[in-house]
Amino acid sequence: MRKFFALLVISAALVGIALYAQDAIFRVNADMVVLSFTVTDSKGKYVNGLKHTDFRVLEDGIIQKLSTFAEGNRPPIQIMDDGTSKPLSVSDNTTKETDLKGPSDAFVGTNVFVLFDTSNYMYRSFVYASDAIADFVRGLDKADSVAVYTFSRNLSRAADLTRDRNFAIAGLRKAVAGDDSALYNGLLLTLRDAAKVPGRKVVIVFSNGPDNGSMVAPDDVRAVAEDEGIPIYVISTAEVNKDPISSGVFRRIAGRTGGKAYFARTWQKQVEAFESIREDLGNSYTITYYPQKNPNEGFRKISVEIVSDTGKKLRVRARPGYRPRTS
Amino acid sequence: MRLNCTLFLFVTLVSVTPLSADLRRARDLELSGQIRLAEQEYKTDGGLAYAEFLERRRHPGAMAAYEKLVTATDVNTKRQALKRLVVLALMDGNRPAAERRLNAYREAGGSGLQFTVNPRPAASTGFADIPGPIRSFSRMAALSPDLSPEELLGALARNVVTNGYQAAGNNEGLDQTEYLKLVYRYLSQAKELEKLSKEQRIVIEQCDTAQTGELLKVLGYRMRGACGGDLVLETVNASRAFLTIDSGFPLADLELALKTGKSFSYEYKPTKVNVLYGPTYWTEAREKDKPDQSFIEFFMSDPQLCRLYLGLSKLDPSTAEDLKKAMPVQRLRAFSHVLDFFGGMLQIRNGKVAVPGDPRSSAVWQEFLTVSPDNGPAFLEKLISKDDGWLAAYFEALSRMSGPALDYLTEPGRMKRFYLALRGKVTSPGPARPVFRASTDLMLLTSRLRLDANGKPHVPGNVETWKNLFINHPHGKYDGKLTKSAQNWKDPDDLLEALFALSRKAVDNEPLKMFLALSDLNRNRKEPLSPAGVEKMLKEWKLYGAQYSAFAEMPELSEKSMLQFLAAAATLNGIGDVQLKSDAVGIFQSLVALTQILNRNHLLSTGLDAAIDPILTQIPAAKNSRDLFDAGKAGLQHLLKSAGVDEKADPQVSMLALLAGAAKPADTDTHRTLVAEMQKVFDAQRLVSLKTIFDIDENLNAPSSGGKINVALVNRLSARIIEQQPPRSSLSGAERNAMAFGYWVDKHIENERKINFRAIVDKAGSDPAKLKDARSNLTGFLRDTLVGLAYIHYAPPGAQILFTNPHFVRSHDFLGVQGTNQTWRNTEVFGTGWPSSAGGRLVGSLVSLPYALAEAEQNFLIPTREQALIWGDLVPQMIVAAKVPRYWRVTPAQLHYAGLHFRAGESLLAQSAVDEKLRAKVVTALARFAPPARAEAVNAFLELGRVGDALDLVTPSEAFNLVGNLISTGDADASSPQIAEIRRLKESLPQELSVSSISPSFGTPKPTLANSYQPQLLSLRTFPTLMGYSSRILAESWESSNIYYAALADELGMKPSELNVHVPQWTKLTVEKIFATHLEDWPALLRSLRLLGQEVRQSTKQTPQGSN
DSSP states (O other): OHHHHHHHHHTTTSTTOEEEETTEEEEOOTTOEEEEEEEEOTTSOBOOOOOGGGEEEEETTEEOOEEEEEETTSOOEEEOTTSOEEEOOSOOTTSOGGGOSSOTTTTSSEEEEEEEEOSGGGGGGHHHHHHHHHHHHHHSOTTOEEEEEEESSSEEEEEEEESOHHHHHHHHHTOOOOSSOOHHHHHHHHHHHHHHSOSEEEEEEEOOOOOSSOSSOHHHHHHHHHHHTOOEEEEEOSOGGGOHHHHHHHHHHHHHHTOOEEEOOSHHHHHHHHHHHHHHHHTEEEEEEOOOOOOOOSOEEEEEEETTOTTOOOEEEEOOEEOOOOO | OHHHHHHHHHHHHHOSSOOOHHHHHHHHHHHTTOHHHHHHHHHHHOSHHHHHHHHHTTOTTHHHHHHTTTTOSSHHHHHHHHHHHHHHHHHTTOHHHHHHHHHHHHHTTOOSOOOOSSOOOOOOEEEEEESSOHHHHHHHTTOOTTOOHHHHHHHHHHHHHHHSEEEOTTSSSEEEOHHHHHHHHHHHHHHHHHHHOBTTEEEEOOSSSHHHHHHHHHHTEEEESOSSTTOEEEESOHHHHHHHHHTTOOHHHHHHHHHHTOOEEEEOOOEEEEEETOHHHHHTTOOTTSOOOOHHHHHHTOHHHHHHHHHHHTSOHHHHHHHHHHSOHHHHHHTHHHHHHHOTTOOEETTEEOOTTTTTTHHHHHHHHSSOTTSHHHHHHHHHHGGGGHHHHHHHHHHTOOSHHHHHHTSHHHHHHHHHHHHOSOOOSOTTSSSSBSOHHHHHHHHHOOBOTTSSBOOSSOHHHHHHHHHHOTTOOSOHHHHHHGGGOOSHHHHHHHHHHHHTOSSOOHHHHHHHHHHHHHHTOSSOOOHHHHHHHHHTHHHHGGGHHHHHHOTTSOHHHHHHHHHHHHHHHTOOOHHHHHHHHHHHHHHHHHHHHHHHTTOOSSOHHHHHHHHHHHHHHOOSHHHHHHHHHHHHHHHHHHTTOOTTSOHHHHHHHHHTTOSSOSOHHHHHHHHHHHHHHHHHTTOOOHHHHHHHHHHHHGGGGTOOOOHHHHHHHHHHHHHTOOOOOSSOHHHHHHHOOOHHHHHHHHHHHHOOHHHHHHHHTTOHHHHHHGGGGGHHHHHHHHHHHHHHHTOOTTOOHHHHOTTTTTTOBSSOSTTOOOTTSOOEEEOTTOTTTTOOEEESOSTTHHHHHHHHHGGGSOOSSSOOSSOTTHHHHHHHHHHSOOOTTOOHHHHHHHHHHHHHHHHHHHHHTSOHHHHHHHHHHHTTTSOHHHHHHHHHHHHTTOHHHHHHTSOHHHHHHHHHHHHHHTOSOTTSHHHHHHHHHHHHOTTTTSHHHHHHHHOEEETTTSSEEEEEOOOOOOOOOBTTTBHHHHHHHOOHHHHHHHHHHHHTTOOGGGHHHHHHHHHHHHHHHOOOSSTTOHHHHHHHHHHHHHHHHHHSOSSOOOOO
């Protein structure tokens, strides 16, 4: 059973894949919802150490039965029918890794996709941004994997998902400065890649905002992130008041996917922004569940309640909902 | 069996004699696509036939099969095997093996083959140093890393000319662009780094040394943290650091070495690049006041010199040498722009210039230039300096032609007359002055001119029609003088003269566009349009001209139907209610587009006129939404019926099956895959199926005849409408008001979302009349579904918008931004890069939907290496070429025939390396399709035995065409297994393998060049980039991709129908591998095609697979 669950978690994002283990065939559908969130107190400090029993997750008001629970980069635990829990084995060498894309223990740690704007709009801050991203990559938790993508008119996969920090930084340091900026096209393609990887994932966009080449609207891209459960963090080097439209869009995209937007004009502020994201990743909770029956085929509102927080003093930051995949 | 083998050899040698009965079965299997079974049959024979079968299929086992025959007792078999082994070794790039086999061939009594003993000397070159590694320089100068040192300086010259300089603020000179400034800064940094290198390496043994500090200073970085694990490199000088990163210096490796205490070693030495004629030749043109610079810096500082470099590198070496001798570099420099754009077709042979139309035109050329073409260098000097390049442009345009049209235009009197018209009285500015050639219309006019059976140029309508146009000019005056002279027109030449005169105009050359469009419209018609029809078309050009390409693609459409179309369009244009107009136009245009698709794929069992009639007549007659729905439904049902679909069949399923391109295909797997792909897009767009729409329609009608409303059905539609709820906008109300556009389409979507069918039905109660009226609410949904069906047929490979923006189809704006009328214009992409809008959308009619859709989706393809540099117009055309053609009607024999041509071309080129007589013929044939300099370069490589290099210079379409040409002139080597097979095939299947069958099977759509999306092979020389059309015409003249894919599929034993799935996929992969330097860098495209071929071969089992 333990092995079954490991397979289940790994395969959550792979639609309709059948995994064969011994005599049984385990079919995993793509309905499983992965939900990452942070809990902060009234002063904005992260609240750690909460258990799965502290949470109640509702979809359109319907209580959900949790499948797995994890805090920070710790390995997830499986939640049994009776509400008890047991650890999921990471080192189970019978796991069929060959069928899967991404690191073998991808469900431990976070898969971080960094999307770096190398368009003309970043010309002046290109090298400082590169330094800040390199610092961020170096400082990631050992369990995390990182991919570095760049975009200008097109997307470029500078470094595929890896735990090898040097490989990721080498990819980053080979980025070529481009011309036009198609931020939302690039973000969409990054989300598509991230969606294929099992486990928890986030996308971090480093861009100062202007976009003169995208064909997709930010709102449609945000919907993809929402549906796939991928928080988007944005670090912009532009001043908020200089481009209120872009900064407004950044805030809403980040907010509605469970991420955050930072406007860090100086190099130091960029480093701080990355530090904040790292903290977010290390202090977040991740739960998975299979949605209960719900006739709503449109947007399903998710709410996470903390059962033990009777005074409602704690704040949960999570994506507000998603649209189920159409069959 | 041995007897059979001997017989077969005889058969091969005489090439067209029928095969022996024993081998005929094998061949029949082969031709029916059962390759594996055929191979077994041939293998049983085991003789030459088997080896040749393998060679024809480019099977890796061909060499081994021939090897077995070199010990054959039959001397003919032995010789043939050895000869083929020589060719295969040459194609393999294995010269020693080729020489060994050649010796054995001679020992076996073979003759006629030998490597060239004294190959001609190569063009004189010298070398110059570029500081630092070539890869770094290439990155900074935006050059493809695949360029060889020989090609680099030419590519750099082009980038300097096109991107290096801009007009200075004071308008009296040129300023360097940021691009060129960065290249100079990089060179400066590279020189500093070179100083730090010892023995051509930058070596850092230890972290904490002065040397490390110096290196980091040059790189613009510093250490943060002490040497060791905590050390990090960070920017200290942003300008230098930018150069370090952008040039690809291995900073991450350096950092790692400093962290780990290991030594860092990086090869850093100047790169030697070839300089045509050596650096000294170019520095002779140096102006005295220029400071002392390295050659490369000097070179980049002089855009005119760069242009001369480009121009001379386009000439074949001996011609360039003659010209150099005749003109000092300073003088040549003054005409560098002319040489660059129009020098490519110039050629001196034995002291004479080969002039187009020679010998008849020779005297006219002499009259133009006062020098005889026999005096080659002097003639060329005069040519490039005459009339600021107009005569050179004329020369080039005519040189690209061949056949009767060339003969016609080079008749002495005519040639002179047309040139004088083209040149005009004021020659400046010449056609080579702008960044791109300003002779687009001239090239189109000459390359697309067609002659009627009477030997006169085809004039749509008659001369009188055009005379009226020029005199009355309903769309505004074209040219005062032409209006005056038109009064006296009597002959087609009068019109042609006017068109040549208009060709010199860089913009708004409307009459020429009309002439070409209507000529193309008539091109494939059994009966040309009547003068009255042409007159009407000309009159309506301004409004509906863009739609004529649909007529050109459907030559079966009668003139009456075309005029009906125009009348219908006029009626639809007059609708005042914008929502009704959008719906009516959307339904009308989408039904025409669907008719066009079905007609293109030969799926209409009734006549085209009959199929389209209800669309043309009933939709314009609709007075309101309900009528419109009825007319749209009737039009679609009639179309399905015309395609042989049973009335009771599910319209949605039937239409999807037809849009896959075949009604009852044998290859059901491929068909199912295509249908499934389209269904995915259909679902992603949340469109309502035709079946649901029609069912509800009938249901709402039911109470009129005593039936009942099916509530479940109504609920189903309501549920689908709810799915359309768009995600909440990421814009605030104020932002939407400020930034959003496309009011009418937003309103269309909003109206649909507001429709509550359940409520409507409830409100109507049991009143049949009200329920009938309720059907008008279905009109918008029908429009979306019909438009969506056209979209999904053309959905590009790797599409993202169609899967991400569920309103993309619904957002199609048939009216255009307020204040414009784009209803009947070409489809255009709007809203790109406007993050606050609802995303990009398509605007205008559906007539050029395939291209617009490809344009919208192209940037979602992900380059496998660095950012792509030249995609622009090239990629949409490649996608169009992948998505429009379907391969259901292509037979295995046709696929094999196409593949054989390509492989025979390569094989003959390889054989030419050891067969001087054949080489002369092959190069002559190649020169009909490739410019003289390239044909000569191929010749030179073949003389040197460098077959691989020669093949790199020949495109698949050129290889394909040269074989056709050699066969038609009887110059192909009959002993070549591919040539023998082509002849046999052609003899046994003349109709199936005729030009008119092969051209649509493996051709590409050419909406700009031929005003039609009908796939076809034009076999034109590859066009250059042209002003106004940029690389679009160049891309349309590129016919190699589909030929290459066909050859690849044939080689791998695939069914032709599988190309329906593979061609789009392969195109996507090809595009993602392109890394080109400039717009005309088709060798980069060729490289990516070959890479794709290697990957496909590796991933496919090497043994031929058939359908057995």
